[in-house]
Amino acid sequence: MNVIEIRGVTKKYSQFALDQVSFGIKQGFITGLIGPNGAGKSTLIKLLMGMAVPEQGEISIFGKPMPQQEGQIKEQIGFVSDESHFYEHLTIAAMKNVIAPFYKQWNEALFKNYLDRFELSQKTKIKNLSKGMKMKFSLACALSHQADLLIMDEPTAGLDPVFRRELLDILGELMLDEKKTILFSTHITTDLDRIADFITFVNRGKLVFSDSKEQILDRYVLVKGDTALLDRDLRNAFIGIRETSIGFEGLSANRSEAERLFGSYAKMVSPTLEDIMYFTAKGGRTHA
Numbered sequence: 094m095n096v097i098e099i100r101g102v103t104k105k106y107s108q109f110a111l112d113q114v115s116f117g118i119k120q121g122f123i124t125g126l127i128g129p130n131g132a133g134k135s136t137l138i139k140l141l142m143g144m145a146v147p148e149q150g151e152i153s154i155f156g157k158p159m160p161q162q163e164g165q166i167k168e169q170i171g172f173v174s175d176e177s178h179f180y181e182h183l184t185i186a187a188m189k190n191v192i193a194p195f196y197k198q199w200n201e202a203l204f205k206n207y208l209d210r211f212e213l214s215q216k217t218k219i220k221n222l223s224k225g226m227k228m229k230f231s232l233a234c235a236l237s238h239q240a241d242l243l244i245m246d247e248p249t250a251g252l253d254p255v256f257r258r259e260l261l262d263i264l265g266e267l268m269l270d271e272k273k274t275i276l277f278s279t280h281i282t283t284d285l286d287r288i289a290d291f292i293t294f295v296n297r298g299k300l301v302f303s304d305s306k307e308q309i310l311d312r313y314v315l316v317k318g319d320t321a322l323l324d325r326d327l328r329n330a331f332i333g334i335r336e337t338s339i340g341f342e343g344l345s346a347n348r349s350e351a352e353r354l355f356g357s358y359a360k361m362v363s364p365t366l367e368d369i370m371y372f373t374a375k376g377g378r379t380h381a
């Protein structure tokens with residue numbers, strides 16, 4: 094079952110357009126939303142959170158239309174963003190008192206539990222929190238109203254490796270509850286190598302793919318070989334290619350075709366998500 098359905102969504106800014114994007118987010122899994130800087134990840138998340146409205150297309154969350162049923166939908170969403178939406182002059186306790194009444198299911202014991210776990214004091218003022226501490230507070234708030242869907246915009250940006258790993262462990266723990274779903278945008282793809290089940294990739298405002306991580310890594314192949322092997326047709330078989338004095342590396346989205354074209358003359362290796370993102374962004378093309 095899909096918790097989020099996005100159909101033909103278009104959002105235009107003066108210099109950028111999110112163009113006819115469609116995909117679904119499956120319940121019970123972690124989906125990573127990836128794309129290079131300026132690809133449209135935050136714009137997509139803003140549309141999901143009702144912070145921007147699409148010019149075309151439809152968004153439904155838990156089967157309800159967004160933004161028409163925004164209030165009900167948001168009860169079920171925990172939102173974590175790297176932009177702080179808190180009042181800087183308030184303490185954690187005072188800020189919590191502003192946030193908690195918005196949620197019917199706010200659980201004070203759970204909130205205190207997360208503050209202890211994240212080593213945050215209720216008395217600290219928001220303005221005195223580091224970036225990582227703000228992220229922890231934001232996560233504690235998102236988790237304390239027992240939302241079934243966690244939407245996180247670049248949650249690991251600016252975090253040290255220790256807390257990054259702790260955060261990924263917490264997300265892994267949450268997934269033990271099969272009803273929970275996490276959508277997590279990042280350009281640090283190694284975080285997703287660890288925990289994501291599905292990957293949605295946007296590039297220059299277009300959807301490149303939205304698929305299970307296994308299927309993606311089965312389909313794509315990185316071909317490495319001598320540049321003398323390449324002619325124009327073979328170059329065009331790649332989504333993106335990098336040539337150096339010692340040879341070429343090219344990404345193909347069709348493993349069997351690459352094997353047919355290059356046979357044993359080139360080396361085939363499995364790409365990482367970072368390779369897929371790099372070559373696609375460099376090639377500048379979208380592909381199915």
Ligand SMILES: Nc1ncnc2c1ncn2[C@@H]1O[C@H](COP(=O)(O)OP(=O)(O)OP(=O)(O)O)[C@@H](O)[C@H]1O
Pocket residue numbers: 106107108109128129130131132133134135136137280
């Ligand atoms: N309110 C706005 N008005 C005009 N342009 C905007 C607005 N919001 C975003 N953009 C533009 O839309 C493009 C996509 O931005 P977005 O923040 O969605 O990208 P992103 O994938 O989240 O990038 P990053 O990884 O750098 O955060 C950018 O070129 C940005 O300048």
